[in-house]
Amino acid sequence: MFSFFKKNLLPTSTPAKDARLEDTRALDSALPPNEAKNILPASGMEARQGWLARLKAGLGKTAAGLSSVFIGTRIDEALFEDLESALLMSDAGVHATEYLLKELRRQAKEAKATTPRELKNLLVDGLCKLLLPLEKPLRLDSESTTVIMVTGVNGAGKTTSIGKLTHRLADQGATVLLAAADTFRAAAREQLTVWAERNTVDIVSQEGADPAAVSYDAVCAGKARKKDVVIIDTAGRLPTQLHLMEELKKIRRVVQKAGDASGLGACPQEILLVIDGNTGQNALAQVRAFDDALGLTGLVITKLDGTAKGGVLAAIARDRPIPVYFIGVGEKLEELETFNAREFSQALLQ
Numbered sequence: 001m002f003s004f005f006k007k008n009l010l011p012t013s014t015p016a017k018d019a020r021l022e023d024t025r026a027l028d029s030a031l032p033p034n035e036a037k038n039i040l041p042a043s044g045m046e047a048r049q050g051w052l053a054r055l056k057a058g059l060g061k062t063a064a065g066l067s068s069v070f071i072g073t074r075i076d077e078a079l080f081e082d083l084e085s086a087l088l089m090s091d092a093g094v095h096a097t098e099y100l101l102k103e104l105r106r107q108a109k110e111a112k113a114t115t116p117r118e119l120k121n122l123l124v125d126g127l128c129k130l131l132l133p134l135e136k137p138l139r140l141d142s143e144s145t146t147v148i149m150v151t152g153v154n155g156a157g158k159t160t161s162i163g164k165l166t167h168r169l170a171d172q173g174a175t176v177l178l179a180a181a182d183t184f185r186a187a188a189r190e191q192l193t194v195w196a197e198r199n200t201v202d203i204v205s206q207e208g209a210d211p212a213a214v215s216y217d218a219v220c221a222g223k224a225r226k227k228d229v230v231i232i233d234t235a236g237r238l239p240t241q242l243h244l245m246e247e248l249k250k251i252r253r254v255v256q257k258a259g260d261a262s263g264l265g266a267c268p269q270e271i272l273l274v275i276d277g278n279t280g281q282n283a284l285a286q287v288r289a290f291d292d293a294l295g296l297t298g299l300v301i302t303k304l305d306g307t308a309k310g311g312v313l314a315a316i317a318r319d320r321p322i323p324v325y326f327i328g329v330g331e332k333l334e335e336l337e338t339f340n341a342r343e344f345s346q347a348l349l350q
Helices: 017-030 033-037 042-058 060-070 077-089 094-111 116-134 158-171 188-199 211-224 242-262 281-294 312-319 341-348
Strands: 002-004 138-140 146-151 176-181 202-204 229-234 270-276 298-302 324-328 336-338
Touching: 042 060, 042 336, 042 341, 060 077, 060 116, 060 341, 077 094, 077 116, 094 116, 094 312, 116 312, 116 341, 146 158, 146 211, 146 242, 146 281, 158 176, 158 188, 158 229, 158 298, 158 324, 158 336, 176 188, 176 211, 188 202, 202 211, 211 229, 211 242, 229 242, 242 281, 270 281, 281 312
Parallel strands: 002 138, 146 229, 146 270, 176 202, 176 229, 270 298, 298 324
Antiparallel strands: 324 336
């Protein structure tokens, strides 16, 4: 679920799309098999099956739109046209849709597929291949403190996701310190404090303080207290709010200074964006904007329960293949899980 080992820090600048894709594959191939594939222990398989059932239910609306294309008895041009429309309606985006259809036609010809069911299975394989670069475990430094900066627009489920992530980390035996640097939203500090108390972890919180100052203090405190992880909750904002985006950049710079001052080195090691899976193509726009501003290292996709726009992950994979560390389908603690390309593809085309 989580990998604890000395990591090579990702570059602070935003790499080109192709470079990031190759870097992701290279990182995964360099990991031990269990790390690279994110294999869960046998004791967790029953819980995983329960999670898969919830994921399938959450993606039911998207799956219904896509699967309806394959109810016929033959493969013809009309089927491919309907599939194109269904993929676009699921917010897979133009680029990903074109890629998937091109690959599907090629594979259908090579496999000599004759039935829609065979074609559907080939599409599952093609979608899995497209999403595979997004499948990567969150890696923590086993020898020092890992600093994770979390951002996202208001309403995406950012603070709740931090609470769930804290719960998972604590269950894995990691010690966590939270930083309430979201001073922009009313009651954000109080909400994070509730999560800290629920998970029995420390929190750095200062009413009315500058968010960059809170972040600095938290990084230094995390190092001094020998915490495994420091999670910084930053203010949610729209990418169009340029002055607030500049504040995010400031927080990142200050966190880097705190890392240097405390001896942690390059910080933050992880910059995560929490996005609402129901927002479709707008989610892709958020990924582009925050990645350009901060150089994202990972994504958390929330609210995939009941969405008809689950195809947006295909758009992200084609445009900005940033690892998806976790996906969520509800409000419960156990409803945030590691992303698996094969599981997601099968749920999307159930």
